[in-house]
Structure formats: structure tokens, C-alpha cells
Amino acid sequence: MSELTIYNTYSRQKELFVPLTQDHVGMYVCGPTVSGESHLGHARPFITFDVIYRYLLHLGYKVRYVRNITDAGHFEEEGREAEDKISKKAVIEKLEPMELVQKYTNLFHWAMLQFNNLEPSIEPTATGHIVEQIEMIKKIMEDGYAYETNGSVYFDVKKYADKYPYGKLSGRVLDDLIETTRDLENQEEKRNKQDFALWKSAPPEHIMRWSSPWGEGFPGWHIECSAMSTKYLGDRFDIHGGGMDLIFPHHESEIAQSTVCNHEMPAHYWVHNNMITINGKKMGKSYNNVIRLTELFSGRNPLLTQAYSSMTIRFFILQTHYRSTLDFSNEALQAAEKGLHRLWCAYLDLKNLVYEPSKKREEALERQFYDSCREMDDFMNDDFNTAKVLANLFTLVNPINSFKSGDLEKSTISQECLDFTKTYFRNYIEHILGLRDENDPQNDRLKGVMELLMDIRRDARGKKDFVTSDKIRNQLARLGILVKDEKDGKVSYNFE
RNA sequence: GGUUCCGUGGCCGAGUGGUUAGGCAGAGCUCUGCAAAAGCUUCCACAGCAGUUCGAAUCUGCUCGGGACCUCCA
Structure with a gap:
């Protein structure tokens, strides 16, 4: 049997997966920012990494899966003031920041349950790790890779790049970055344009604020993930995941921070899922084309002609390789809905098939069952190719249906082969792909x-x-x- | 502008040198009280041009088109 290979964004190639500690895997995935409702695009990484998590468990690894909740609010640069995203919205909605955070955290957890995503082992919050973040910033300053200006602390990218390969993950050249970096406010506080904030001094109107050695403020864009991954997975861990849009600057900055602080590249394998597009454009707030998950489940969005179930969406996402873009359309979702239904019906029928002994035996058919099942392991081992796994499941749907209808005699495959197939279907459909029955009457x-x-x-x-x-x-x-x-x-x- | 990825049949999507991807939709047939479902058969393809090769969707070059990142972003 083949061995697991994973595409590593850092090396830009598929690599054999070898955990740092035998039989154990540490995986960190960038979680949601709970300043608003999750949309279809957000569903993708969490389903993708859920399947990766499930597959690693299936292979027998003991996995610690850490997925953070960003509740401290990354600030946005809007107009002249850098504002805390969460605080800003809290004012609009007349809510306490933590009330807002709680509301959207609950909603996020609800959505994860709908998708049948397993819970991560640890789900740390940014606000719960301010101390760790401050400690990390102090260490970086001690090493001379960060400096303070007016109560804010910035990471000295240029100095870092002299010694370390800054930009390797995202394929960026530092000199190009200087030229192409957009003009932002408060640039005068930075030594160089490409420096990024580790700690920001909080203006008086800022609600979320914490005491620090540099005055009252809030943590910078990227430090939470470095601090929390280090705390729960160590200086070096196996897998770091997230959406492709996080490669730069988020993950590049994380690497820089952790490397200075821990003297190690934090993650071995950098895994990134591609985007969900709608009419060819990435789904995102700035494009005004988001479909919230609650809208998807209810059908209440002008872009939707009907409601779609969580399992339909999960199936839709898994029909594509995680590193390809996936284009949303009602037609595509409807196709997924029907396809899933057909697969699930066949799966239920397979479960109920009982072997009937006879002399007849079709070697070719039996081999097709064995081969198609075993191939699924190879497909998953080849960078988690769920699209191919599903294709193989479907090729067996026809003969399974024929067994049921009597067009094919059940005895043409052996008891052993039938049981083998049942095991594979259950493992793949339920345990690895994480699909579940939506039609089963609840009572x-x-x-x-x-x-x-x-x-x-x-x-x-x-x-x-x-x-x-x-x-x-x-x-x-x-x-x-x-x-x-x-x-x-x-x-x-x-x-x- | 810089970096980078992609362009597959009506739609969604696998696939990296020679072999059926798969799903949905369409057509015909079978089954059926009528349906539905299912099965069987079938149609439709690799953006364009040139090159490498015995052979290319797959490699190379060019052209055209689109996306992503460079700014919060899954």
C-alpha cells in the first residue's frame, strides 16, 4: 500500500508524510474570526481539515488538532484610523464586544455540527492568550527583531530577512514587497514599509484593550497563532493549515515570529485549501458576493434558487480536490444533492445486502470491488484526493444497485468480498469523508x-x-x- | 505593475505522455397498474497556434482569456 504524501506549500511539492514524533501528529488550523457570520467560503477549510484530521485518525495516528478562535479582532485600516474590527461592529450593534464574540462563536459551533465536523482537540481563543502573546513579543524584542514606537511594537522584517529566508512560503522577494506595498497610515512609525505590527497601541475609543509593557493596546495581526501553536503543539509541529489567502502575509509573518522566538520553523507541512468562487470570483465581503451558511441552509439569499443541506455542501466540497478552486452555482449544488442522494441510497442498500451462496462467481466483478476499494487508500494517500475517492465509490454504485434489483446475482461476489466492501464504504463514507444520514427519521x-x-x-x-x-x-x-x-x-x- | 495559478464535453469537476475518471443534465431501451427509483446503451472534451515525440488534454514556446496574492480576508 502507498504511503501518505502531502503537498507542502513551503517546498511547493508533494512530500512523504513523516510525523516528527512517531504515531503522533500536531496540526494547527487557522480558525474563524468571530466578528460576523460564517459564509460558504469559510466552510471549505474546516471541512477540508476535518477530513484530513479524520484520515490521520483512520491511519492510527494520535492527533492533537488545534483550531483557534480569533476573538481579539484584527484591526482593519479604514480611513484614517486603524480600528478594531470587533469593537467597531459592537458599537453599531450596541453590544458588548464579548457578547458579539459569544454570539458568533456559538453560531460557528452550530455550523460545524451541521457539517458533521469533529471537534478540535483544543480550541484556544486569542483573548485567552494575551499573556502568551506579550511574552512572545518580549522575546522577539530581546533578540533584537522588533522595536517599539509610540507604544506599538513592530517586527523588523528587513533584519530578519538578512538571516532567514523571508518570503519563501509565499514566493515573495523582499525588495519587490517594498515597492508594491500599499501606502498605509502610521507608516512613519515603522522603520520599513514591510514591517508588521506585533502590538498596537490602543486609541482612547478602542474598547478591547490590555495592559502591556508598552502601554494599553491590543495584539497585532499574526502573533496569536504563533503564541497558541507554540503553547499547545511546541516549537515545531507537523501540519499548519488554512486558506490560501492566508499564505501572505499571515503565515509568512507567523513563520518569522516563531522562527525568531523558538529558533525553529514552526510547521513541517504547510497545507492550504483553495478558494470557493462564485461566477469565477472569490467569495468575500469585499466582493459583496457572500452566501452565509444560515442562508444556504434556508435558501434565503437572492443567489440561491433553493435551500441546500449541510451534507450536500460537504459533498460538493469533497467532490473537488482541496487545492483547486471550486465554483459555486445552483446547478452544481443541485448536481451534488442528487449525486449524494444516489450514493447514500446505494450505501444503505449495500449495508442490507445479504450474501447468497451459490456456485456462480465472477472473478472480474469481484476484482473490481476489491480494486476500487483499495484504490481509495491510494487516492487519499495522494494528497487527500477525495474527488477520486468519490468517483470510485460511484463506480461501485451500479453493481450494488444491480445486486439489489436482482439484475446481478449477489453470489457473483464472495461473502468475503461483500464484507470487505461494506467495511470500506462505511470507513470512507462515514468515518473519513464524514458524511451522515440526513433522512433518517429522528424519532x-x-x-x-x-x-x-x-x-x-x-x-x-x-x-x-x-x-x-x-x-x-x-x-x-x-x-x-x-x-x-x-x-x-x-x-x-x-x-x- | 510584481508574484503566481488556471483555461477539460450543456453544467460541476478528476486526470500530467499511450488506458473509461466521476457526478448532474440530455437521448434510446428495460422494468413498472401508473410513477419514481434503478439498470443497460448512447451523445458531447481537453482555449488557440506552433513545436518536441512513434504517440500529448498531459512536455516546450507563443497568443488569447480568467482567477488569486501583493490590504482585513477561508
Whole structure:
């Protein structure tokens, strides 16, 4: 069997995955900024890294998965004042900053549950680690790579670049950066344009503020991730993940901070997911084309022709390799919805297939089952190619359906092969890809009622009482429940 | 402007030298009380041009088009 290889943004190639500590993996993923509602674009990294987390667990690793909550608010440069994003909105909505943070944190957790994402091992908050961030800044200053101006502290990029390969992750050349860096306010506080803030002095109107050796202020753009990853995963850990748009400046800065502080490159493998686009453009606030997750689930957004379930979105995202852009459209989502439904029905049917012994055996078919299953391991090992995994699952949907309908005799594959396939489907569909049944009636009473209705329809059809049987089917259809007459005379149903 | 990635059939998307990706949609057939579902068969492709090669969607060059980052951003 193949071994796991991961594309490392730092080296720009796929590398064999070798954990720093045998059998253990440390993974840090940049989490949400809880100053607003998550949108479809935000869903991608968390689903991508959930699958990576699940796969590492499947391989038997003990994984510590750290995903932060950014609740301190990275400031934006708007107009003349640098403002704390969270505080600014808090004023508009007349809420306490922490009330806002709590609200959106809860909403984020709710969305993660909808997507069936496993909880990270540790979910640290930026505001809970101000002390660690200040300590880190002090260390960087002691080493001479940061300086204070007017109560703010800046990282000296130029000095760092003299000794370390600044820009390697993002493929940037320092001299180019100086030329292309946009003119920002307060530049005069910096020695060089490309320097970035470790600590910012808080103006009087700033609500979120903490005491520091440099006066009252708040942490800079990138220091929280360096401080928290160091604290929970150590100076050096295996995987650092996030969206591609974080490569520069966020991750580049993180590398610089951690390298000075810990004398080590923080992460071994830098993994970045690509963007979700809409009409070819990245989904983002500045483009005014965001679809919030709550809107996606409810269908209430002008861009949507219908609501989409969380599993449809998860499936949609996994049908594409994580490093490719994924273009949103209603057509594509609807295709995903139907595809997932077909896959899930076949999966349920597979679970219920019972081996029937006979002499007949089709070697080629049996080999197809074994090969298609085993190939999925190779696909996942090849930089988590979930698109190919799904393709293979689908190639087995046809024969599974044929077994069920009787077009193919079940005995054409062996008991062993059938069990093998069942195990692989369960592992991949539920444990690794993290899909789950959305149609299962939540309570037993409803289940009982549905079975009764199905019984009545079956009996009515048996008596050729089509008035009754049609009534059941038509009425249920209006409620969004699809009734199917199976080949074997049974009647089944699906919640749409 | 700098850096970088991409351009695959009606739509979404795998795929890096020779082999069916896959999903959705379309067409025909089978099954069915009628449906639905399912199965079988089938149509549609590699932006353009030139080159390398026995052979290219896959490598090289050019042209055209688009995206991302350079600023908070998943």
C-alpha cells in the first residue's frame, strides 16, 4: 500500500508524510474570526481539515488538532484610523464586544455540527492568550527583531530577512514587497514599509484593550497563532493549515515570529485549501458576493434558487480536490444533492445486502470491488484526493444497485468480498469523508407511522386498490416524502 | 505593475505522455397498474497556434482569456 504524501506549500511539492514524533501528529488550523457570520467560503477549510484530521485518525495516528478562535479582532485600516474590527461592529450593534464574540462563536459551533465536523482537540481563543502573546513579543524584542514606537511594537522584517529566508512560503522577494506595498497610515512609525505590527497601541475609543509593557493596546495581526501553536503543539509541529489567502502575509509573518522566538520553523507541512468562487470570483465581503451558511441552509439569499443541506455542501466540497478552486452555482449544488442522494441510497442498500451462496462467481466483478476499494487508500494517500475517492465509490454504485434489483446475482461476489466492501464504504463514507444520514427519521414514532403507511400501500397494491395506494404516494409527495415501489414488492420512502 | 495559478464535453469537476475518471443534465431501451427509483446503451472534451515525440488534454514556446496574492480576508 502507498504511503501518505502531502503537498507542502513551503517546498511547493508533494512530500512523504513523516510525523516528527512517531504515531503522533500536531496540526494547527487557522480558525474563524468571530466578528460576523460564517459564509460558504469559510466552510471549505474546516471541512477540508476535518477530513484530513479524520484520515490521520483512520491511519492510527494520535492527533492533537488545534483550531483557534480569533476573538481579539484584527484591526482593519479604514480611513484614517486603524480600528478594531470587533469593537467597531459592537458599537453599531450596541453590544458588548464579548457578547458579539459569544454570539458568533456559538453560531460557528452550530455550523460545524451541521457539517458533521469533529471537534478540535483544543480550541484556544486569542483573548485567552494575551499573556502568551506579550511574552512572545518580549522575546522577539530581546533578540533584537522588533522595536517599539509610540507604544506599538513592530517586527523588523528587513533584519530578519538578512538571516532567514523571508518570503519563501509565499514566493515573495523582499525588495519587490517594498515597492508594491500599499501606502498605509502610521507608516512613519515603522522603520520599513514591510514591517508588521506585533502590538498596537490602543486609541482612547478602542474598547478591547490590555495592559502591556508598552502601554494599553491590543495584539497585532499574526502573533496569536504563533503564541497558541507554540503553547499547545511546541516549537515545531507537523501540519499548519488554512486558506490560501492566508499564505501572505499571515503565515509568512507567523513563520518569522516563531522562527525568531523558538529558533525553529514552526510547521513541517504547510497545507492550504483553495478558494470557493462564485461566477469565477472569490467569495468575500469585499466582493459583496457572500452566501452565509444560515442562508444556504434556508435558501434565503437572492443567489440561491433553493435551500441546500449541510451534507450536500460537504459533498460538493469533497467532490473537488482541496487545492483547486471550486465554483459555486445552483446547478452544481443541485448536481451534488442528487449525486449524494444516489450514493447514500446505494450505501444503505449495500449495508442490507445479504450474501447468497451459490456456485456462480465472477472473478472480474469481484476484482473490481476489491480494486476500487483499495484504490481509495491510494487516492487519499495522494494528497487527500477525495474527488477520486468519490468517483470510485460511484463506480461501485451500479453493481450494488444491480445486486439489489436482482439484475446481478449477489453470489457473483464472495461473502468475503461483500464484507470487505461494506467495511470500506462505511470507513470512507462515514468515518473519513464524514458524511451522515440526513433522512433518517429522528424519532421512532415517526418511523413507526411511516412503516405503517408503507405497509398499507403494499397491501393496497397487492389488491390492485390503486386509489388507496396512489393517495398515500401523492399525499406524502406533497410533504416532501418520496415513495418507491421496490422490485421485491416492498415499499420504501425517502425524505427529500 | 510584481508574484503566481488556471483555461477539460450543456453544467460541476478528476486526470500530467499511450488506458473509461466521476457526478448532474440530455437521448434510446428495460422494468413498472401508473410513477419514481434503478439498470443497460448512447451523445458531447481537453482555449488557440506552433513545436518536441512513434504517440500529448498531459512536455516546450507563443497568443488569447480568467482567477488569486501583493490590504482585513477561508
